[in-house]
């Protein structure tokens with residue numbers, strides 16, 4: 001359906017985007033990456049310098065692309081909205097035939113209304129704002145919502161917490177982390193298919209209490225921390241306690257948090273193994 005034209009990947013330098021680029025290349029597709037930085041071209045991948053928020057360089061990035069995969073983002077409402085608006089405007093002008101976008105599970109049902117909600121959960125609103133711009137664009141679109149990536153939000157969260165002498169965890173909060181490469185695979189399948197609108201969520205194989213995620217990480221890095229739980233105020237926190245960030249019926253990921261941690265754990269050196 002999408003022919004052999006170049007596929008534009010915004011955020012193709014990021015954690016998810018670079019995996020999308022690699023998979024599109026493996027599928028034999030020509031890829032163009034929009035980035036704020038200069039990059040050396042590599043086999044089958046060209047780079048265009050541009051800034052989605054500042055609306056610079058986007059026309060050059062979209063020209064000749066029938067399909068685009070929108071992985072860029074900063075997780076802030078104003079910035080992600082502006083990025084999507086500028087991208088959509090350029091895409092409409094260039095006649096792009098399919099825009100595939102990534103969002104987060106719960107974007108449409110975690111209410112981020114009050115100042116309290118926004119102070120802690122603006123991320124979900126930023127993803128919903130991006131979705132709304134794309135849905136309203138008139139471009140043929142596909143949107144995939146994923147849970148948090150092992151090496152994205154979850155690792156960043158437990159790493160930051162591990163540096164604190166006392167960790168205050170949001171009470172009754174669970175996550176269903178997924179491998180970013182599996183999400184990239186799902187996005188590439190969608191990009192190579194026809195526009196499908198809102199597709200079924202993708203989520204990791206297991207649901208974990210946040211305390212388990214933290215303690216299992218602390219074990220890998222050989223640290224101990226005092227942990228207390230605090231019930232967060234606001235409607236967004238309540239929705240998350242009720243599981244709005246989870247997709248138990250869509251546990252399609254195969255790589256678990258334990259698998260991810262096993263790869264993160266320092267391996268014994270050859271000399272240490274020989275001494276055993």
Ligand SMILES: NC(=O)c1ccc[n+]([C@@H]2O[C@H](COP(=O)([O-])OP(=O)(O)OC[C@H]3O[C@@H](n4cnc5c(N)ncnc54)[C@H](OP(=O)(O)O)[C@@H]3O)[C@@H](O)[C@H]2O)c1
Pocket residue numbers: 010011012013014015016017034035036037050051052053054071072073074075083102103104105127146147148149150152153154
């Ligand atoms: N991480 C998670 O757990 C998770 C879960 C579900 C959904 N998501 C969503 O998936 C997307 C990708 O996440 P990620 O973890 O891969 O993020 P990431 O590693 O932080 O990468 C973000 C990308 O956005 C690009 N970018 C940021 N501002 C830009 C701008 N003004 N103009 C052009 N490009 C810009 C960056 O490109 P340059 O720096 O090269 O310009 C970078 O490649 C995001 O929308 C995120 O919300 C993430």
